[in-house]
Amino acid sequence: MQKDSSSIESLPVKIKASKGSLLGFLFLCVGFVLLDQSTKLWSEKYFMVSTSATDIRNYYPSSQHVFTLGNSVNWLDFNTTYVRNTGAAWGFLGNLPENIRPYFFYILTIVAMIVILIFFFKTKADQIFSRLGIAFIFAGAAGNFIDRIWLHYVIDWIHVQWSVIGWQYDYPVFNVADCCVTTGVIILLIDAVREELLARKLKKKKEG
Numbered sequence: 001m002q003k004d005s006s007s008i009e010s011l012p013v014k015i016k017a018s019k020g021s022l023l024g025f026l027f028l029c030v031g032f033v034l035l036d037q038s039t040k041l042w043s044e045k046y047f048m049v050s051t052s053a054t055d056i057r058n059y060y061p062s063s064q065h066v067f068t069l070g071n072s073v074n075w076l077d078f079n080t081t082y083v084r085n086t087g088a089a090w091g092f093l094g095n096l097p098e099n100i101r102p103y104f105f106y107i108l109t110i111v112a113m114i115v116i117l118i119f120f121f122k123t124k125a126d127q128i129f130s131r132l133g134i135a136f137i138f139a140g141a142a143g144n145f146i147d148r149i150w151l152h153y154v155i156d157w158i159h160v161q162w163s164v165i166g167w168q169y170d171y172p173v174f175n176v177a178d179c180c181v182t183t184g185v186i187i188l189l190i191d192a193v194r195e196e197l198l199a200r201k202l203k204k205k206k207e208g
Contacts, residue, residue, distance in 0.1 A: 021125045028132075029139040036143035036176040043157035047082035056084060056153055063159065074164055081159035083173040086152070102152050109145045113138060129191040136184030143177030 052058035061082035069076045086101065088108075120134045147154040156173040163169075 021128070021131055025120065025131060025135045025138075028135045029142060032136070032139035032176065032180050033143045033146070036139075036180070037146060039176050040147065040155040040157065043080060043082050044155060047080055047157065056151070057086065059084060070163075073166060075162065077161040079159040079161070080157050081173050083156040084151075085154040085156050085173075089172075089178070102148065105148050109141060109148065113141050113145070116141065127191075129187055129194070133184040133187030133191060136180045136187065138184075140177040140180030140182075140184065143175070143180065 047062050047064065049060040049062050051060070063079055063081040066078045066080060068078070088105070116134055116138045120131060120138070123130045123134070125131075144154045154175070154177075156175045156178070158175060158179075159173045160171045161169065162171070
């Protein structure tokens with residue numbers, strides 16, 4: 001049985017694309033993890049006043065105003081506020097017993113990262129946006145996982161508040177890793193919508 005010559009010829013191209021996609025994944029992850037960790041170290045150095053040697057929840061942070069955009073009614077306020085997050089997003093499950101909490105989040109994060117990697121390798125090399133979104137999510141998960149391993153808590157420092165037509169909201173403090181996860185999810189959602197629209201367009205074209 002003879003193999004299709006066109007598929008054989010395209011094989012090196014596919015391998016090259018796959019390697020390039022994997023390298024891009026690694027570079028993006030490493031880059032954002034380094035950015036995340038360096039900004040966390042910076043925030044701890046300049047915005048953590050004092051801490052207990054025995055209780056990670058017992059610390060005294062400081063906050064610094066950076067800038068405000070808008071007017072007296074509609075505004076966006078950006079601050080740096082050092083926070084130790086012992087839980088998940090918005091401190092969820094942060095009050096679990098100390099003999100359970102770290103290991104619970106270790107297992108949860110490891111499982112999540114494995115699932116993310118499986119999802120990445122199941123996508124095709126030409127699915128650039130999908131892989132980009134996955135890379136952002138993995139970088140964010142890795143950045144916060146490093147904190148949990150070494151510190152047993154996650155450092156948050158980006159503090160945003162806003163007012164829209166008089167309605168004010170104080171958003172929970174977050175970090176660069178959280179931004180990566182959010183960006184990745186947004187990219188995946190946009191890509192999913194794009195793929196769906198393309199599929200519908202092709203279907204209509206075939207039917208027409």
